[in-house]
Amino acid sequence: MSVGLVIVSHSARIAEGVVELAAQMAPTVTIVAAGGTDDGGIGTSFDRVQAALGEADSGDGVVVLCDLGSAVLTTETAIDFAAEPERIRIADAPIVEGAVAAAVAAEAGGSMDEVVAAAEPVAPEP
Amino acid sequence: MSVGLVIVSHSARIAEGVVELAAQMAPTVTIVAAGGTDDGGIGTSFDRVQAALGEADSGDGVVVLCDLGSAVLTTETAIDFAAEPERIRIADAPIVEGAVAAAVAAEAGGSMDEVVAAAEPVAPEP
Amino acid sequence: MSGLDGRWTRRWIEAVAAEVARRKLELTALDRAIGDADHGENLDRGFQAVLGRLEALDDDATPGAVLKLVATTLISTVGGAAGPLYGTAFLKGSMAAGDRAELDAAGLVEVLTAARDGIVARGKAEPGDKTMVDAWTPAVDAAAAAGDDVRAALEAAAAAAAEGAAATEPLVAHKGRASYLGERAIGHRDPGSESTSLMLRAAAETR
Amino acid sequence: MSGLDGRWTRRWIEAVAAEVARRKLELTALDRAIGDADHGENLDRGFQAVLGRLEALDDDATPGAVLKLVATTLISTVGGAAGPLYGTAFLKGSMAAGDRAELDAAGLVEVLTAARDGIVARGKAEPGDKTMVDAWTPAVDAAAAAGDDVRAALEAAAAAAAEGAAATEPLVAHKGRASYLGERAIGHRDPGSESTSLMLRAAAETR
Numbered sequence: 001m002s003v004g005l006v007i008v009s010h011s012a013r014i015a016e017g018v019v020e021l022a023a024q025m026a027p028t029v030t031i032v033a034a035g036g037t038d039d040g041g042i043g044t045s046f047d048r049v050q051a052a053l054g055e056a057d058s059g060d061g062v063v064v065l066c067d068l069g070s071a072v073l074t075t076e077t078a079i080d081f082a083a084e085p086e087r088i089r090i091a092d093a094p095i096v097e098g099a100v101a102a103a104v105a106a107e108a109g110g111s112m113d114e115v116v117a118a119a120e121p122v123a124p125e126p
Numbered sequence: 127m128s129v130g131l132v133i134v135s136h137s138a139r140i141a142e143g144v145v146e147l148a149a150q151m152a153p154t155v156t157i158v159a160a161g162g163t164d165d166g167g168i169g170t171s172f173d174r175v176q177a178a179l180g181e182a183d184s185g186d187g188v189v190v191l192c193d194l195g196s197a198v199l200t201t202e203t204a205i206d207f208a209a210e211p212e213r214i215r216i217a218d219a220p221i222v223e224g225a226v227a228a229a230v231a232a233e234a235g236g237s238m239d240e241v242v243a244a245a246e247p248v249a250p251e252p
Numbered sequence: 253m254s255g256l257d258g259r260w261t262r263r264w265i266e267a268v269a270a271e272v273a274r275r276k277l278e279l280t281a282l283d284r285a286i287g288d289a290d291h292g293e294n295l296d297r298g299f300q301a302v303l304g305r306l307e308a309l310d311d312d313a314t315p316g317a318v319l320k321l322v323a324t325t326l327i328s329t330v331g332g333a334a335g336p337l338y339g340t341a342f343l344k345g346s347m348a349a350g351d352r353a354e355l356d357a358a359g360l361v362e363v364l365t366a367a368r369d370g371i372v373a374r375g376k377a378e379p380g381d382k383t384m385v386d387a388w389t390p391a392v393d394a395a396a397a398a399g400d401d402v403r404a405a406l407e408a409a410a411a412a413a414a415e416g417a418a419a420t421e422p423l424v425a426h427k428g429r430a431s432y433l434g435e436r437a438i439g440h441r442d443p444g445s446e447s448t449s450l451m452l453r454a455a456a457e458t459r
Numbered sequence: 460m461s462g463l464d465g466r467w468t469r470r471w472i473e474a475v476a477a478e479v480a481r482r483k484l485e486l487t488a489l490d491r492a493i494g495d496a497d498h499g500e501n502l503d504r505g506f507q508a509v510l511g512r513l514e515a516l517d518d519d520a521t522p523g524a525v526l527k528l529v530a531t532t533l534i535s536t537v538g539g540a541a542g543p544l545y546g547t548a549f550l551k552g553s554m555a556a557g558d559r560a561e562l563d564a565a566g567l568v569e570v571l572t573a574a575r576d577g578i579v580a581r582g583k584a585e586p587g588d589k590t591m592v593d594a595w596t597p598a599v600d601a602a603a604a605a606g607d608d609v610r611a612a613l614e615a616a617a618a619a620a621a622e623g624a625a626a627t628e629p630l631v632a633h634k635g636r637a638s639y640l641g642e643r644a645i646g647h648r649d650p651g652s653e654s655t656s657l658m659l660r661a662a663a664e665t666r
C-alpha cells in the first residue's frame with residue numbers, strides 16, 4: 001500500500017492527463033482524477049472530489065493536488081465532510097509538477113508528510 | 127493582436143485542458159496545445175511544438191509553458207530551428223497555473239516580457 | 253409576523269432563485285470583466301437545483317432545515333468558488349439556527365454572523381480583498397446595530413450589502429480569480445459581492 | 460581504411476539501430492528504475508525511423524550528411540529528452556564534420572567534442588549529474604588522448620564511455636527525471652549514459 005493521490009482540476013482533461021503522466025513514474029500508486037463539473041464543464045465538482053478521496057485511500061492516506069483557488073475551496077469543503085479528515089492533505093504545489101513529484105515519493109513508500117513535502121518545493125528539474 | 131501562448135505537455139490531454147482553462151479568462155488570446163507524441167503517447171513531439179509555435183504567433187510573439195524537463199528541451203530545440211527565435215520565450219513557470227496567469231496578461235495586451243513575468247512568480251491565488 | 257419561520261425562509265430562497273435567474277447575465281458579465289464569466293450560470297445552476305429539492309422538504313421544516321438543504325445543494329451543484337463559499341455560509345447559518353422554529357432579530361444576527369464567518373474561514377479573505385466578504389461584513393454589522401426589529405435588521409443588512417458591493421469597485425483583488433488582474437480589476441464590481449447583495453435584498457423584501 | 464567515410468558512418472548508424480533494437484528492453488528497464496520506463500522504446504523508435512530515411516540518402520553521402528539526417532530524424536521521432544539531446548549532438552557533430560569526405564582521428568575528436576558540447580548546451584548538465592554527459596565527457600577526453608589512429612581513438616572512446624556509464628551508478632541525479640528520486644537513484648545506472656556507451660561501442664566495432 002502507499003499514499004494515494006487525487007488530482008482536482010477545473011478541467012477533466014487536465015486531471016486525467018496528470019493521472020497518466022504521474023502514473024508513468026509511479027505505476028503502483030493509486031492516482032484518481034477529479035476534474036471538471038458534473039456535466040463535464042470547466043469547474044470543480046464536490047461529488048467527484050468526494051468520490052475520488054474515497055477511492056484513493058487504500059489505508060495510508062491521501063494527498064490532493066489542486067489547480068486554481070476554487071479547486072482548493074471545493075477540496076477543503078469535501079475534507080470537512082470526510083469521516084477521517086486527518087487522512088487527507090492538500091499539497092501547496094503546482095498541479096502537474098507537484099503531482100509527478102508526489103507520485104514518485106508515494107511510489108517509494110513515503111508517508112503523507114513526505115509526499116506533501118516532495119510536491120511542495122518542486123524537486124529540481126532539468 | 128496579442129502575445130500567443132503554446133502549451134507543451136507530455137500529455138495531449140493536459141495540453142488541451144490547459145488551453146480550455148486558460149481560454150476562459152482570455153477569450154481573445156491564441157493558445158495552442160502541443161501535447162503528447164506524434165502517435166498520441168506520453169512524451170513530446172518536436173513537430174507538434176514547431177507547428178504550434180507557428181500557429182500561435184500572430185505578430186506579437188509567443189510565450190511557451192512547459193511541464194517537465196524534456197518538454198523544455200524539445201521546445202528549445204524547436205526555437206533553435208525557428209526563423210525568428212527572438213519572438214519566442216519559454217516561461218519558467220508551472221504549466222497550468224503559469225498558463226492562466228500568462229493568458230490573463232496576454233488578454234490585457236501585455237508584451238512578451240510582461241506575459242512571461244506574469245506567469246513566473248505565479249500571481250497570488252486564493 | 254413576529255420572527256422568520258421556515259415558510260419565510262423557503263419563500264426567501266425561492267425569491268433568491270428567481271432573482272438569480274433574472275439577473276444571471278448581469279452577474280456573469282461582472283465575472284467576465286474580472287473572472288471567468290460563469291458566476292451567474294454557477295449560481296443559477298445551484299438555485300434551480302435548490303428549487304427542485306425544496307419540494308421534497310416538509311412544509312413545516314425549520315429555518316435551519318431549509319438553510320441546510322440550500323447548503324448541501326449549492327456545495328454539490330454550483331461548480332465554482334461560490335459553491336463552497338455560499339455552501340459553507342448556509343451550512344454555518346443552519347447550524348446557528350439550530351432547530352429554532354423562528355428567528356428573531358438576535359437569531360438573525362447569529363445566523364448572518366455564522367454565515368459570514370464560514371465564508372471567511374473557507375476563503376481566508378479579509379475585508380478589502382474585493383470579494384463577497386466586502387458585502388457580508390457591513391451587512392452583519394448593520395443588522396447587529398439595527399435593534400430588535402427583525403424586519404429593520406433585514407433592511408439594514410440589505411442596504412449595507414449593496415453599499416459594500418459598490419465599494420468593491422475601486423479595489424484591487426487579493427483573492428479569487430480577479431487577483432490575476434492586479435490594477436486592471438480597478439473599476440469593476442466583484443461579482444460575488446453583488447450576488448450577496450442580491451440575496452440580502454431578496455430577504456428584506458420577502459414577507 | 461584510412462579515415463571514417465560516409466559509408467562507414469552509415470554502417471555505424473545501422474549497427475547502432477540494430478543494437479538499440481536488441482537491447483531495447485534493457486535500456487527501458489534502466490529507465491524504469493529511475494525514470495519513466497521509455498528510453499529503449501524512445502531510441503528504438505528514433506533509430507528505426509533513421510533506417511527508413513537512410514535509404515533515401517545518396518550512396519556517397521558524406522559523414523556530415525549522414526549525421527545530419529540522424530539528427531533531424533531523432534529530433535522529430537524520439538519523443539523523450541533523448542530526442543533533443545542526441546538530436547543536438549548529431550547536429551553539432553554533423554556541423555563539425557562539414558563536407559569532409561572522411562574523418563581522421565583529429566576530425567573524429569572534433570565531431571565527438573562538438574556532439575558532447577551540444578548535449579551540454581542543450582541540457583545544462585555537468586559531469587557527475589548522472590546523465591549521458593557522464594559517458595560522453597570521458598569518451599571525448601579518451602579519444603583526444605588516443606593519438607593519430609582513428610581506430611584507436613574509437614576504441615578509447617568506447618571503453619571510456621562504458622566506464623563513465625558504470626560510474627553513474629553511485630550518483631544522485633541532478634538533471635532529468637531521476638532527479639525526482641533523490642538518494643533513491645543511488646545504485647542505478649543512468650539509461651542515457653548506457654545508450655551513449657552502446658553507440659560508441661558500436662562505432663569501435665564498425666569496420
Ligand SMILES: Nc1ncnc2c1ncn2[C@@H]1O[C@H](COP(=O)(O)OP(=O)(O)O)[C@@H](O)[C@H]1O
Pocket residue numbers: 069070252283287288290291294295331332333334335337371374375376377382383384385427428429442443444445
Ligand atoms: N477566497 C475567497 N474568499 C471569499 N470570496 C471569494 C474567494 N474566492 C472567490 N470569491 C468570491 O467568489 C466569486 C466568484 O465566484 P464564481 O465565479 O462562482 O467562482 P469561480 O471564480 O470559481 O469561477 C468572486 O466574485 C468572489 O466574490
Ligand SMILES: Nc1ncnc2c1ncn2[C@@H]1O[C@H](COP(=O)(O)OP(=O)(O)O)[C@@H](O)[C@H]1O
Pocket residue numbers: 126195196490494495497498501502538539540541542544578581582583584589590591592634635636649650651652
Ligand atoms: N538535462 C539533461 N542533460 C543531459 N542528459 C539528460 C538530461 N535530461 C535527461 N538526460 C538524459 O536522458 C535520459 C533519459 O532519456 P529518455 O528516457 O528518452 O527521456 P525522458 O526522460 O524524457 O523519458 C537520461 O537517462 C539522461 O541520460
Ligand SMILES: [Mg+2]
Pocket residue numbers: 283287288289290291332
Ligand atoms: Mg467565475
Ligand SMILES: [Mg+2]
Pocket residue numbers: 042043288290331332333
Ligand atoms: Mg469558474
Ligand SMILES: [Mg+2]
Pocket residue numbers: 490494495496497498539
Ligand atoms: Mg524516459
Ligand SMILES: [Mg+2]
Pocket residue numbers: 168169495497538539540
Ligand atoms: Mg519519457
